[in-house]
Amino acid sequence: MKNKKILLAARPRGAVEESHFRLVEAEIPRADDGEFVVRNHFLSLDPYMRGRMDESKSYAASAVVGEVMVGTAVGEVIESNHPKFKAGDFVETRTGWQLYGKSNGGGARKIDPNYVPLSAYLGAVGMPGVTAWIGLNEHGKPKAGETVVVSAASGAVGGTAGQLAKLKGCRAVGVAGGRAKCDYVVNELGFDACVDYKAGNLDANLKAACPKGIDVYFDNVGGPVLNAVLGHMNAFSRIALCGQISGYDDPDALAVKNFRAFLVNRINLRGFICSDHLELWKPALTELGQLLHDGKIKYRESIAEGLENAPAAFIGLLKGKNFGKQLVKLI
Amino acid sequence: MKNKKILLAARPRGAVEESHFRLVEAEIPRADDGEFVVRNHFLSLDPYMRGRMDESKSYAASAVVGEVMVGTAVGEVIESNHPKFKAGDFVETRTGWQLYGKSNGGGARKIDPNYVPLSAYLGAVGMPGVTAWIGLNEHGKPKAGETVVVSAASGAVGGTAGQLAKLKGCRAVGVAGGRAKCDYVVNELGFDACVDYKAGNLDANLKAACPKGIDVYFDNVGGPVLNAVLGHMNAFSRIALCGQISGYDDPDALAVKNFRAFLVNRINLRGFICSDHLELWKPALTELGQLLHDGKIKYRESIAEGLENAPAAFIGLLKGKNFGKQLVKLI
Numbered sequence: 001m002k003n004k005k006i007l008l009a010a011r012p013r014g015a016v017e018e019s020h021f022r023l024v025e026a027e028i029p030r031a032d033d034g035e036f037v038v039r040n041h042f043l044s045l046d047p048y049m050r051g052r053m054d055e056s057k058s059y060a061a062s063a064v065v066g067e068v069m070v071g072t073a074v075g076e077v078i079e080s081n082h083p084k085f086k087a088g089d090f091v092e093t094r095t096g097w098q099l100y101g102k103s104n105g106g107g108a109r110k111i112d113p114n115y116v117p118l119s120a121y122l123g124a125v126g127m128p129g130v131t132a133w134i135g136l137n138e139h140g141k142p143k144a145g146e147t148v149v150v151s152a153a154s155g156a157v158g159g160t161a162g163q164l165a166k167l168k169g170c171r172a173v174g175v176a177g178g179r180a181k182c183d184y185v186v187n188e189l190g191f192d193a194c195v196d197y198k199a200g201n202l203d204a205n206l207k208a209a210c211p212k213g214i215d216v217y218f219d220n221v222g223g224p225v226l227n228a229v230l231g232h233m234n235a236f237s238r239i240a241l242c243g244q245i246s247g248y249d250d251p252d253a254l255a256v257k258n259f260r261a262f263l264v265n266r267i268n269l270r271g272f273i274c275s276d277h278l279e280l281w282k283p284a285l286t287e288l289g290q291l292l293h294d295g296k297i298k299y300r301e302s303i304a305e306g307l308e309n310a311p312a313a314f315i316g317l318l319k320g321k322n323f324g325k326q327l328v329k330l331i
Numbered sequence: 332m333k334n335k336k337i338l339l340a341a342r343p344r345g346a347v348e349e350s351h352f353r354l355v356e357a358e359i360p361r362a363d364d365g366e367f368v369v370r371n372h373f374l375s376l377d378p379y380m381r382g383r384m385d386e387s388k389s390y391a392a393s394a395v396v397g398e399v400m401v402g403t404a405v406g407e408v409i410e411s412n413h414p415k416f417k418a419g420d421f422v423e424t425r426t427g428w429q430l431y432g433k434s435n436g437g438g439a440r441k442i443d444p445n446y447v448p449l450s451a452y453l454g455a456v457g458m459p460g461v462t463a464w465i466g467l468n469e470h471g472k473p474k475a476g477e478t479v480v481v482s483a484a485s486g487a488v489g490g491t492a493g494q495l496a497k498l499k500g501c502r503a504v505g506v507a508g509g510r511a512k513c514d515y516v517v518n519e520l521g522f523d524a525c526v527d528y529k530a531g532n533l534d535a536n537l538k539a540a541c542p543k544g545i546d547v548y549f550d551n552v553g554g555p556v557l558n559a560v561l562g563h564m565n566a567f568s569r570i571a572l573c574g575q576i577s578g579y580d581d582p583d584a585l586a587v588k589n590f591r592a593f594l595v596n597r598i599n600l601r602g603f604i605c606s607d608h609l610e611l612w613k614p615a616l617t618e619l620g621q622l623l624h625d626g627k628i629k630y631r632e633s634i635a636e637g638l639e640n641a642p643a644a645f646i647g648l649l650k651g652k653n654f655g656k657q658l659v660k661l662i
Binding site: 222 | 574607
């Protein structure tokens with residue numbers, strides 16, 4: 001038995017390609033004192049990883065060329081010399097894109113696959129869910145009856161954000177790419193409406209979907225969708241700026257034309273990432289776990305099979321080809 | 332004796348010209364029951380008035396074509412049938428661009444020219460001062476030692492904002508147009524530095540003036556200055572968006588290119604106008620009056636002589652030709 005790892009082979013200039021990654025084999029690591037070894041079942045693929053591939057200043061340290069690509073995974077402890085984790089425990093760790101990882105417990109959490117499915121700890125009951133919870137509750141602060149628009153609405157973050165808004169009594173309006181995603185957002189996730197940004201008429205369709213204007217915009221994409229949304233924001237509305245996937249390859253695509261709207265409507269915009277608010281993870285995860293366990297929030301997954309397919313799946317994610325939370329099944 | 336009024340004659344498309352105004356004579360108004368008549372001494376000219384000239388959606392109702400141009404003035408009550416105001420009182424009213432105005436007391440306040448100079452009630456101890464106070468204290472929230480950048484730093488709002496930041500123990504850095512204004516901002520108002528945006532090298536000069544980056548940006552101008560500032564904002568920094576004078580004639584000039592900075596640095600931006608916070612006017616004016624009375628904040632005025640020169644002075648204000656608070660002396 002060997003470990004397999006995907007390394008960051010080179011930093012992209014513009015679009016990510018498979019050549020920026022390299023698959024290698026290695027020995028399965030052994031646990032020293034205070035460490036454990038995990039066999040990963042699912043690897044999470046998330047848009048934030050694009051930022052880690054760059055050397056340019058971002059909110060987290062860059063991934064290192066020649067080392068395992070950064071990422072979070074869930075799996076089972078197979079060997080432990082750590083007092084708090086034992087063989088057979090299920091854990092979420094930041095061991096990156098590999099089949100087997102070693103951890104000293106930092107950033108690791110025990111999880112219970114009998115409470116919600118194992119993979120959900122990478123989605124609605126993990127970082128994406130917490131991101132949705134923080135952005136909506138701490139920054140968006142919607143009141144019942146207000147209109148909340150969420151971009152990338154079929155994704156792990158957006159889908160959760162919109163469902164949380166519905167649970168608060170808001171009108172939830174999604175923006176997603178394509179009819180199938182929009183149908184899912186409305187029919188399965190229970191949003192009130194969903195605008196297909198690929199269908200054209202974004203501005204008119206947003207207006208129709210938000211007859212009382214927009215009070216909260218949870219933005220995962222930036223660019224043209226943000227520009228369109230700005231024209232419909234109400235006075236004293238809020239924008240929780242969570243992601244800018246439309247411009248990760250080309251920051252110029254994120255230019256905002258209608259900046260006057262921020263003053264005219266006294267908009268409050270806040271960029272945030274979930275790790276800014278570590279104190280909120282516990283209450284957020286507790287609530288999200290309960291909601292998922294009780295069937296009050298739903299999610300969907302795109303699952304790539306095998307570590308070797310992670311680069312292609314990640315490239316697809318950046319292009320919006322995934323449908324729901326993108327995972328790689330490793331076992 | 333006759334009254335003189337300046338009417339809004341036509342709405343501008345693009346730049347304001349004198350032909351958009353019309354000077355007319357009229358009878359001096361008489362006070363009915365519950366009213367008083369004021370003889371105005373100073374008329375305030377402020378950038379917000381440009382927005383009132385448009386029909387397009389803004390945060391306040393448009394001025395009406397064919398009626399007196401909106402504005403605030405200070406003067407002396409010459410006739411009163413109002414229980415709270417008597418002849419000889421000095422008052423600030425929203426009677427607009429005219430020598431004599433009639434008020435029912437709504438939006439009027441009694442002022443004391445023996446405490447601070449009469450015209451200061453249109454500047455540091457009036458709407459501009461309150462705007463500076465609210466933007467800095469409620470939205471910027473600077474801590475001692477932080478760097479606060481203020482655009483239009485020699486103006487009524489910006490000059491006050493920077494001096495308030497200094498009083499809080501911050502590093503205050505102005506942005507202004509031309510060497511004379513920058514010298515005044517540093518030497519008279521006591522800012523730590525001032526960058527001349529007309530001198531070129533805005534980006535490098537901002538960087539040099541803000542060696543620890545920017546924690547708070549109090550923005551009165553938008554456009555190229557905002558774009559440059561965004562490149563130097565620190566993590567968790569704040570932008571109090573108060574004005575966008577660089578784009579009042581052409582909103583496209585307000586486009587923000589480096590929007591990625593908002594996410595990378597988790598910037599909190601809030602558009603605001605002082606009338607959003609009526610509950611803060613009393614504490615703000617009390618503090619500002621005391622500071623001015625005690626000589627702890629300074630200001631400068633550009634005074635046009637005579638109502639007939641108000642349009643030219645206003646056009647100059649929009650082009651940055653004023654130096655300090657722009658007033659029109661009416662008496």
